[in-house]
Amino acid sequence: MRSAVADGQISGPVTSDSPAVRHDWTLAEIRSLFQTPLMELVFQAAAIHRRFHDPAEVQVCKLISIKTGACPEDCSYCSQSSRYKTEVKPTGLMEKEEVLSIARRAKEAGVSRVCMGAAWREVRDNKQFDRVLEMVREVTAIGVEVCCTLGMITEDQARKLEEAGLYAYNHNLDTSREHYGNIITTRTYDDRLNTIANVRKTSVTVCSGGIMGLGETEADRISMLHTLATLDPHPESVPVNVLSKVPGTPMADAADVPVWETVRMIAAARLLMPASVVRLSAGRAKLSLSDQALCFMAGANSIFSSETGQMLTKAVPSPDYDADRELLTILGLKPRAAFKDDERNPGSARPATHHHE
């Protein structure tokens, strides 16, 4: 079967609002693209990647868990849900100074995006949120893109984050609408889409992707890609996570995801959302250098790195700064600078110049 993107059906200039960026993908087109023979799919993805991005650059990001564990949600993969007994110890909201010192060290190590995650179901308008807003202001001021992932937010809360200078808000769809209820029962797919829509009412960019390895079928992967690729605009950032199996969670014994399935997912995301940054996220610690090289070839252009060898919690391992410096050097890649192509809406707040209504 031919790929829906074969032979230059995607052509034109290379901006995120160009006609080459489609939002009207049908499920059948995505299925056909997804089922393209792997090497052909990677070739197509690599070709598109070069038209929209500098292929020599990879953005290095650092996650900081600013509030860990004791989350009331029941996400069946997560080490931080209070429903499951895992090795993760709950901690209260971090002090701003601690977050700032981690962020400064990260910047020195080549990180250009700092993502602050809190194990909350939703944001409440209280002193803790005020502290997060202060963190957003001050971490932005050191010259890195700041992303937050704090659970559900209202439009008003999204505006406050925008005014503090937030660059991106992460809210993953995780899986397909059809499979969602098997993974999480404490919120709905529409709750997820609603938070994304609230972020979209501001200039804050959207980061949204999924996790492979949650017992989903190929049809679920295609369906999730369809939901993401028909958002208009596309999420500027699309994380592709592979489940880290956390003892104590319902997903502890899930089947492994073969690396070629990860490569296929990355290539499909690259072709469907050509201007977005595709992030090779959880699960990278298990990949060899050549596995990762194939992921970059297929269009991944961001990684998460860490000084502690963990992503948000120790349940999800990550390579460290030194290993990643070596990885990028061997592959002839370089870390991407912050705010390279500011993807926020025109007229939006630039770093350190706050936007007022």
Ligand code: SAM
């Ligand atoms: N509570 C917020 C939320 O759910 O939006 C943010 C924190 S949550 C830990 C951030 C993301 O990490 C999740 O959406 C999920 O995609 C990913 N994640 C969490 N646990 C994981 C695991 N064990 N393996 C892979 N990805 C995981």
Ligand code: SF4
């Ligand atoms: Fe809570 Fe987020 Fe973990 Fe779900 S993924 S249990 S919402 S921290």
